[in-house]
Amino acid sequence: MLPLAHFEYLAPTEAVEASRLLASPDARLVAGGTDLLVSMKHRLFEPRLLVSARRIAEMQGIVPAAGWLSIGASCTLRDVSRHGIVQQRLPALAAACRTVATPTIQAMATLGGNLMLDTRCMYYNQPAGWRASLGYCLKREGSVCHVAPKGRGCYATQAADTVPALWLLGAEAEFVSVSGTRRIRVSDLYREDGMNWLTVRPDEVLTRIHVPLEDRSVAHRKLRTRQAIDYAQVLVAVAAPAQRGEPWSAVVSSVAPRPILVESETAEGLAELSFRGSQPLSTHLASAPWRKKMVRVEVARAVDALLRSHAGSG
Ligand SMILES: Cc1cc2nc3c(=O)[nH]c(=O)nc-3n(C[C@H](O)[C@H](O)[C@H](O)COP(=O)(O)OP(=O)(O)OC[C@H]3O[C@@H](n4cnc5c(N)ncnc54)[C@H](O)[C@@H]3O)c2cc1C
Numbered sequence: 001m002l003p004l005a006h007f008e009y010l011a012p013t014e015a016v017e018a019s020r021l022l023a024s025p026d027a028r029l030v031a032g033g034t035d036l037l038v039s040m041k042h043r044l045f046e047p048r049l050l051v052s053a054r055r056i057a058e059m060q061g062i063v064p065a066a067g068w069l070s071i072g073a074s075c076t077l078r079d080v081s082r083h084g085i086v087q088q089r090l091p092a093l094a095a096a097c098r099t100v101a102t103p104t105i106q107a108m109a110t111l112g113g114n115l116m117l118d119t120r121c122m123y124y125n126q127p128a129g130w131r132a133s134l135g136y137c138l139k140r141e142g143s144v145c146h147v148a149p150k151g152r153g154c155y156a157t158q159a160a161d162t163v164p165a166l167w168l169l170g171a172e173a174e175f176v177s178v179s180g181t182r183r184i185r186v187s188d189l190y191r192e193d194g195m196n197w198l199t200v201r202p203d204e205v206l207t208r209i210h211v212p213l214e215d216r217s218v219a220h221r222k223l224r225t226r227q228a229i230d231y232a233q234v235l236v237a238v239a240a241p242a243q244r245g246e247p248w249s250a251v252v253s254s255v256a257p258r259p260i261l262v263e264s265e266t267a268e269g270l271a272e273l274s275f276r277g278s279q280p281l282s283t284h285l286a287s288a289p290w291r292k293k294m295v296r297v298e299v300a301r302a303v304d305a306l307l308r309s310h311a312g313s314g
């Protein structure tokens with residue numbers, strides 16, 4: 001068993017107080033802890049202070065308001081996937097919550113923690129001894145990227161299951177800090193950099209996720225080795241045009257530090273354009289060329305599911 005290093009634990013009742021505590025580089029916010037505590041055991045980082053989101057009331061609850069559904073960042077993936085409005089109006093989000101890890105992890109893991117999840121790479125998400133045997137890597141303690149030794153950056157992938165669906169549903173994330181409150185589109189939350197993958201500061205607390213209730217047809221698909229526990233080899237969400245003249249859209253994830261948006265005038269063209277636009281690297285055990293081919297397959301399957309559901313309802 002991997003032990004945790006010693007840390008202090010504080011549980012403020014307001015997001016702004018949490019933000020004040022997070023201004024220290026030695027502090028981290030903990031929500032469900034399903035990723036954070038594993039990473040701490042792997043010595044990927046060793047915060048001296050954990051700031052819990054558990055007692056912060058403004059991060060709880062799921063409430064409809066003026067055409068949007070406002071979901072507290074501390075709501076568990078299980079609560080989100082079982083909520084009546086999510087099931088009826090946002091089925092792609094419910095499906096994405098249900099593909100994360102296992103039902104027991106979904107009962108602890110939060111939607112906010114999923115959006116803020118660290119990027120992943122098979123050379124990085126490993127215990128300290130494993131990483132030390134390779135001389136570590138650029139993302140922490142080392143000087144070389146094992147995925148692209150001649151490259152200059154980190155290519156660890158954005159792998160959170162709910163991100164592609166939330167992106168295409170037009171969701172916005174609300175952050176609170178000592179400097180105030182701001183809303184950022186989920187599509188603007190990620191950078192093309194596996195080491196510094198978020199566009200927000202570490203002291204900004206994600207309090208709520210706002211999703212428009214527009215009845216947009218979105219399909220979620222996840223390709224993984226086993227049908228439980230595993231992170232995605234390829235993650236895909238596809239949206240049908242909301243109105244005549246709009247394009248078909250796909251968000252492809254788990255292939256780069258930032259998800260990729262692809263648009264096509266036709267349903268038939270979307271899979272090929274997604275294939276051409278994705279350049280997965282060797283960040284996963286499965287081969288990069290196979291994952292690239294599977295982008296085309298998964299997008300085609302998602303388009304097919306949407307066309308069949310339209311034909312069924314027409
Ligand atoms: C065996 C296993 C399998 C997994 N498989 C998957 C998978 O298939 N797909 C997947 O997407 N995830 C997977 N996960 C990762 C994790 O369970 C989920 O991503 C989960 O949603 C993270 O939420 P959490 O509340 O547990 O976050 P935590 O672990 O508490 O936090 C994760 C990160 O987000 C930050 N954070 C959390 N909440 C906030 C907030 N409100 N504001 C600002 N920062 C915040 C934390 O500081 C930390 O850096 C897996 C984990 C395990 C252990």
Ligand code: SF4
Pocket residue numbers: 120121122123124137138139140144145146147148153154155156194283
């Ligand atoms: S992509 Fe390279 S630098 Fe980034 S985690 Fe993987 S091996 Fe490390």
